[in-house]
Amino acid sequence: MATEIRVPTLGESVSEATIAQWFKKPGDAIKVDEPIVELETDKVTVEVPAPASGTLESIVVNEGDTVEVGALLGLIAEGAGAAAPAAKEAAPAAASETTGDKKAELVDVVTPSAGESVTEAEVGEWSVKVGDVVKADDTLVELETDKAAQEVPAPVAGTVIKIAVQTGDTVEPGVLLCQIDPSGNAAAAPAAEASAPAKAAAPAAGGSSMPPAPSASKMMAEKNISAEQVAGSGKRGQVLKGDVIAAAAAGVTSAPAASKAAPRGPINADDESREERVRMTKLRQTIARRLKDAQNTAAMLTTYNEVDMGPIMELRKQYKELFEKKHGVKLGFMGFFTKAVCHALKEIPAVNSEIDGTDLIYKNFCHVGVAVGTDKGLVVPVVRDADQMSIAEIEQEIGNLGRKARDGKLGMADMTGGTFTISNGGVYGSLMSSPILNAPQSGILGMHKIQERPMAVNGQVVIRPMMYLALSYDHRVVDGKEAVTFLVRIKESLEDPQRLVLDL
Structure with a gap:
């Protein structure tokens, strides 16, 4: 009995599609859910997966034909030819049974799940090629989602015999990325795979690896x-x-x-x-979209102040060696700023809230996001329950998150749920800027470069290490008085660190 392959539903406004390319030909063996044909509409390209395992018995429509939703594309015969692909990869027909046994031992490496809100990822650079021998936990490929980059490790040691997707492809969780033969008997596999890249490298336009539909x-x-x-x-x-x-x-x-x-x-x-055109990464696309959405949605306003960093710098100088010896981490500025933010958020809860439709949600906890620049873009890992932590614990957590960000090891849990964000442009030399909100949060604090300036202190002009602070806030939620008071409280805590200890 043959299984029918039909054009799937392509969306309410899409009634027809064009056959872009067949991945299989009659007689080829097929596994269930394996892509067999690609359809192109005026909006998207769609791969049609095999509804059953078996052999492609016939193709009803050819590449370039236009078909309607529900139209018959081809037929799959059950059972027969199941060992065909193995025989093709292993070369000798007489070895089909042996190859079939070996194929059953292959380890599939699939796209891992990256979190509830992440439904797809873009394939980055492959660290291996067909024929390479890998050890368990060796990095195979890097996947980019709209939130982070994730390395996919080898689950076992063996030989890479198949790479199923190419750099730039978009994949969903569970999609086959590559196959590894742990037996070490895959000498003939690399030659079989050579045909796939050759097809992908066919002449194409506009820098694409695919010809126009x-x-x-x-x-x-x-x-x-x-x-x-x-x-x-x-x-x-x-x-x-x-x-x-x-x-x-x-x-x-x-x-x-x-x-x-x-x-x-x-x-x-x-x-x-002399121009170079480079495709934006998923992460960069999401950063661009979210920042613009924040500008379009929130009634964003920024208020400024300045803080004398002398007291914090003196405190660091006095205790930095003892602090590092006891806690195993350097005493930086972020611990003080995060603690000062937590104190201010408790006093001005509107800054720690967000809009949900016609409701305001007040957060009775402080999950503080700390913006970290990486070579792939800006990411914002979250220090959870920072209000319950000591300065030492905050510094340790920020250090851990920073390392994970630079190594591309941040997970979804590390970057979700923040209630307020701190962005430190000062590390790059910024003297003054207006940070953009990290939606749906209602506030973000911008730190800047410490600059020595002449200041009037007790009627005398003295040189002090000063930093400009900027609080961007959503005026729909936070009133001007609340925003100014919030920033003043941070200034007071930093210029008089004892207030942090005494919870004043």
Whole structure:
């Protein structure tokens, strides 16, 4: 009995799709949920998984054909040919039974779950290639989500015999990334895998590893637009029909060859040749979207003050050696600032609240996010229940989170649930700035560079180490008086550290 492969539901407004490419041909063995054909609509590309295991018996529609939702694509015959892929990979037909046994021993490495709110990840750089021998816990590949980067380790020692996804692909939890043969008998596997990259490296337009979708190619020909002029939004940068429509709407009407021969306006061909186009990472895309959303949603306002850092610096100088010897961590500024923030949040609870529809949610705890810059972008790990910690415990936790951030080891639990954020631009030399809210929080404190300035103290001009502080807040939740008072309380705590000890 044959199992039917049909066009799945593609969304309320999508009634048809174009066959972009078949991953299998008749006679090939198929495993359940393995991608067998890719469909392209005017909005997205979709891989259709096999509804059952077996052999691809027939293909009803060809690449480039347009089909409606529910249309028959092909048929899968049950059972027969199940050992076919193993035989193909291992070469000799007579060894199919042995190869089939070996295939059963292969270890699948799949996309791990990254948290409840994370449904997909982008495949980063592979640390291995087909044929490499790995040890257990060796890093195989790095995955990027919209919140963090995550390294995928090898679950066992063995030989990498298959890499199922390429750098730049988007994958969901549970999707096969690669296979490892722990038996050490995978000498013939690398040669079999050579064909996959070759197909991916087929000539493509606009820097993509994929040719334009058939419907996109047809429309580009009609509108006299070349693929180099269109930014592809499909998998691996593939140009879709919707991309061509958008390019045409933007006024792109002629091939780039003509443009280069007679550049219009300020465009300079020499400049274009020196440009580098790099795709934004998932993390960077999310940072951009969330920061802009915060500006568009919140009634954001910033109030400023300055603090004399002399007392904190003297305290550090006096106790730093003893502090490090006892607690195993250096005494920095962040412990004092975090503690001062917790004191101020208790006095001004509006700054520690958030809007949920028409309700205000007041947090009776202080989960303080500490912004950390990494080479992949800004991340904000959270010091949980900071109000219950000593300065030493806060410094230890910030140190641990900072190391995890730089090593790409932060998990979802490390970066969710914050109620207030501290951003220290001073480490980069910033003298003054207005931080953007970390939605849905209602406040963020910006620290800056310590700069010696002449100050009037008791009628005398003296040189003091001063720092500008900036509190950005959501004026929908926090009144001006509350914001100013909050910042003054932080200033008072830092200029008179005994207040932190006495809880004043």
